[in-house]
Amino acid sequence: MMMKKCPVCNGPGVKERRVGKYCLSKCRVCSFVYANVTDEEIEQVNFNFGEFVKCHYREVQSGIDALWFDRISRAC
Ligand SMILES: [Zn+2]
Known part of the structure; x- marks a missing residue:
């Protein structure tokens, strides 16, 4: 790949x-x-997601982003 x-x-x-x-x-x-993953895969997954899943994903991703930024800021 x-x-x-x-x-x-x-x-x-x-x-x-x-x-x-x-x-x-x-x-x-x-x-x-x-x-x-390829853009095609992302599109495919997004296409299959309903509005509920999108909202859930956004919440989870926001949490991950927060953790990530926290880790980065500590590393600097
Ligand atoms: Zn880069």
Whole structure:
């Protein structure tokens, strides 16, 4: 599978870890961690999600973002 480039800075990604059936990549340049999936896969998943799931995802993602920013701010 192709390593997806960083959605933030377009830098090269390295394998970070696996979550379920998805691989997370970490940007070598800015350390941003993102899912190594194609835009088609993201579209497919989004297409199948209902409004409830979208809301739930937004809440979960906000929590993850908060944790991530917390970790980054501590590392600096
Ligand atoms: Zn990056």
